[in-house]
Amino acid sequence: MIPAAFDYAAPATLDEALRLLRRHRHAKVMAGGQSLLSLMKLRVASPSFIIDLRRIGRLAYVKEDKGAIAVGAMTTHAALAAAALVRRRLPALAQAAEAIGDLQVRNVGTIGGSLAHADPAADYPAVLLACDGVVVVRGPRGTRKVPAGQWFTGLFATALRSGEIVVEVQFPILPAGTRSAYVKMKHPASGFAVVGAAAVVRLGRDGRVADVRLAFTGAASHAFRARAAEEALRGQEPTEAAVRAAMARAPEGVDLLEDLVADAAYRAQLVRVYGARAVLAALG
Ligand SMILES: Cc1cc2nc3c(=O)[nH]c(=O)nc-3n(C[C@H](O)[C@H](O)[C@H](O)COP(=O)(O)OP(=O)(O)OC[C@H]3O[C@@H](n4cnc5c(N)ncnc54)[C@H](O)[C@@H]3O)c2cc1C
The missing domain is CATH 3.30.43.10 (Uridine Diphospho-n-acetylenolpyruvylglucosamine Reductase, domain 2)
Structure with missing residues (x-):
């Protein structure tokens, strides 16, 4: 049309x-x-x-800035997937970027566009939440920084206000020893996430899980943190059995989507399975 x-x-x-x-x-x-x-x-x-926005070249960059990986809003998925800084310091973000659509989409689509659009099946939202990222917007009243937890407000809805433009996305650099991963089940036709899971995990000196942040996309009207599963995993030994047991709680309290590809019960199971895969992938 x-x-x-x-x-x-x-x-x-x-x-x-x-x-x-x-x-x-x-x-x-x-x-x-x-x-x-x-x-x-x-x-x-x-x-x-x-x-x-494509002539505004100053909005496309990936750099380290004040303890964060700062990504310009017009940075394409392909540029993000290839950025050495991202691949080294935040593999989950590179993995999400390279899992998006096909080569053509990755060469043109941008992180700012994806986060502003807030498709419930988009890949970046899970990584933004798991990393406690920040979306930087500029508008008539100047610059605002919106924490990831406040950015997604509903189906295709965000905290972006009228007259504002997303200018940058910040991902705090993870402390040494903290690892991340993103995995997804692709929709067989579109390639979007039926369920995508991002995990950030740190083991303590005792070898147990000291900290974990886990977020999902594709499963609900917008991406969400799985706090019950995080709580269940904290303090556990990082064995596959312990991870899988904790993930039983990952869908807790979430209103899961139902569509032609997956009903809510199947999505709940995908959340458990992909949550475990993300944590185990992060643990290496
Ligand atoms: C065939 C196909 C497959 C795809 N598969 C996937 C996938 O697997 N995973 C995935 O995550 N995505 C997928 N996408 C979506 C893709 O990632 C898009 O790049 C993304 O959703 C939008 O980015 P864009 O830069 O093209 O934004 P646009 O399409 O230009 O804009 C999208 C919306 O965001 C607004 N917007 C854009 N930039 C800004 C800004 N800087 N500030 C404020 N508002 C802004 C626009 O006004 C518009 O409302 C797919 C798309 C296609 C066509």
Whole structure:
């Protein structure tokens, strides 16, 4: 299908993009266009004005900054998957980026677009939550930093306010000895996550699990932390049996999605299984 008519601008600076966004009430920013253009072709979205961010080169970077891996919002999935800093310090993020769609999507789609879109089956949200990341947005009232736990507010809904643009995503650098992993069960047709799990694990001097953060995507209206399972695993020996036993609690208190691919009972089982796989992969 063909989208409804719209006006278009490709500003060279973030300030200009913010100014256009303020001036055109029904404008939408476009990053890679990998989600937005499909919605426009289906006429689910019909913005009257598109503000293309792709000329703003200063929004695409991966760097270490004040104890965090700072990722510019316009960084593509492919660039993130290939970034040596990410592969070395936060494998879960590289694994999520390289598990997204296909080569074409990864070469064009961006982390800022993915987190702003907040598809319930997107891969990054689980990693953002498990890593206690921060989404940095710029708007008419300046810059705001939104902690991961406050970013996802519902199905395709986030804490982003009108007139704001995601400019950066920050992932605190994990202390030495803390490991991470992301695993997913791909939807057989779309490749999106039926369930995706991100784990961040640290063993104590006694060899037991001192700290663990576990988050899931694909299973509910938005990504969530599995705090009951985290609690169950803390203090345990990191054996496969202990991990699997703790994961029995991973779906606790979550309203799981039902669709043609998986009903809630099957998704609950996938959450248990992929939660265990993520923790075991992080433990190596
Ligand atoms: C065939 C296919 C397979 C895919 N498979 C997967 C998959 O397996 N896993 C996965 O996670 N994703 C998948 N995706 C989605 C892909 O990751 C997209 O790149 C992503 O959802 C949107 O990023 P984008 O840069 O293309 O954003 P766009 O499509 O340009 O924008 C999406 C939305 O975010 C808003 N937006 C974009 N950037 C910003 C910003 N900086 N600030 C504020 N708002 C912004 C736009 O206004 C729009 O509402 C797939 C997409 C396709 C087409």
